[in-house]
Amino acid sequence: MHSAADETDPIPASTLPRRQLGRFLRERRDATGFTIAAAAKLADLSSSALQRVEAGQTQKVRKQDVRALCELYEVDPDDMRAAMDLAVLAREQSWYHAYGGLYSNAYNMYVGLEAVARQQTAYHEHVPGLLQTADYARAVISAYPGFTSGDDIDRRVEHRMKRQAIVTRKTNPVMLEVLLHESALRRVVGGSQVMRAQLRHLAEISKLANVVLRVHPYEAGVIWGMPHGRFTILSFDVNRAGGSVEPPIVFMEGGPAQDVYLEKPDEVQLYSELASAIRSTSLDEEQTRELIRRVTREFDRDNR
Incomplete structure (x- = not known):
């Protein structure tokens, strides 16, 4: 049998593409009921090689090996192409990763990371997806000119x-901290009725033990003297020794352009310090709920 990687290759700094590829292949194998030994044999790999691929511990993953595994797991053609693209990206040693922009298939990269993150700290200037009502989400998504199909x-x-x-799940919910700029409360998305329901939802969901919602008010000015845009810091589980199972990542949604992922420790630390600076000038949780209620009443008055 051949190996999917040379075991003597040093692990480069960048880990995101191979982690995502490994997670994708592991989930697809589990979904189809194959053991590692059975899948490895049928794909002409060693079990240890497949284990390393699934753990994101190998850099030089061969495209033909990924194709063989995807065919074995009956992966659809689009996902197969995306998986093979990740195999190519896994060879790159750049700390900086840019993928397709708004609502592209590459967005699945973030969704996959979001699903396994233990903690998120995010700064937003609109209501983030995890806290949106269905009507607010519909207004945001349908405003994009590329989407004309109701289905x-x-x-x-x-x-x-x-x-x-x-x-909202009862078992191991993500620890979510959202630092939300005040403009998100006042920017009308979908009309006054949608905004009233969205604001009430924010006030309620912020009461969950695993959710911290704090508004960064206009009065706080500009942090660090410059506009910085929205960002999310994703942290993952720790092992028994207290170390992170996967290194933290900073995600910056690119809108219609490319999304950006940063892994370099000093860059992650920089954004952690930026989040701390925003947090230090934000309203506390009770003040935040009171402001949300006040803005909700303003929408109520406007609708009379």
């Missing part, structure tokens, strides 16, 4: 709602 919009809204289970 496609419905599917995307449904998917966004399903993603929110990581926040």
